[in-house]
Amino acid sequence: MTGQLRKTYATTLHDLATLMRRVHLVAYKIVKRGRGGAGHVRPAFAPALVDLQAMDVESMAEATVSEVAAGIGLWGDWQTLLPRMTARLTDLCARRTAADDLARLQAETQVLRAWLGDTMDSQQLAGICPECHAPIYQPPASHSVTCRCGWTSVDPQPARLELQRQWARLHITVTPAGLSEWISDNLGVHVNRKTCTTWLLRGKLQATRAGDGCWTIPLAAIARQVQRHASE
Ligand SMILES: [Zn+2]
Structure with missing residues (x-):
């Protein structure tokens, strides 16, 4: 029973690390999601190349990882936490909430897997809505931009400027x-x-x-x- 929990926990932490690395690469547009393998690394220079949606997905998963890790007194970003959690599996499994913790981490791997598997490759980030600050995705060829909140512009420039402002804050x-x-x-x-x-x-x-x-x-x-x- 405990042996099984430990084994599943170890696998989940390993999967989570792999998926988080991929989301992180997508966040900086170093790889595209919906493609196999993350081996091909290209330079990603321009500010417009950051994927804010991926950053959101990454930080939500990181929040869950941090909460579980805090239970055994570990703090840091997911890159620091996941290997340290693997090293402290015995402590994680000994927690009263171990089964719940594991279920939450497993749920994150499912979210990440589903998100990475989506094919949104035909859409690109046009910018950030100056009204509601949501990322606006659109097909590469179109020029006018429309946000779900109703904001629309024939010139994508305001959305690009907003993206640059957001990028400058990171x-x-x-x-x-x-x-x-x-x-x-x-x-x-x-x-x-x-x-x-x-x-x-x-x-x-x-x-x-x-x-x-x-x-x-x-x-x-x-x-x-x-x-x-x-x-x-
Ligand atoms: Zn909007």
Whole structure:
């Protein structure tokens, strides 16, 4: 009985990690969902290439992972939590709520699987609605944009500007080594730790110091600097 719970729990955490990685790649438009395999990594530079719907899906699953992990005293993002939870399976299974926790995590894997399996490839993100802030998807060829809230425009520019504003608000907090890793994971470009440190110290990333050797950096500034670096 407990052996079975432990086995299912381990499988669920493993599946969840795989699915979350894929959603994360979709969020930054590094891979498209509805396609097999995440092996092909392409640079994703332009601000318009971020998929806010995927970010939503990712953060909802992360909230469930965080709640379960908090039950055994673990904190952090899903990338940190899932491997640590796997290492602490005995504690997770010993919890009074173990079966419920597991069911919630399994439900997340189902949501992620269903979402990733959907084929919305023919739609692209046109921008963010300036009225209700929902992402607007449309077929690539059409120019006028219409949001579900009723906002409509013959010119997609206001929706694109809103997307750029949202993108500008996204930040990561990392060490220079973490930044180098983030760039290679998310933009598919190798920039070594030393170069990252130089960029940070020379103010090329509009970063602010966050203590413990970490910096808080706008994603847009990273994308711009990497693009500049690649075309040098
Ligand atoms: Zn709207």
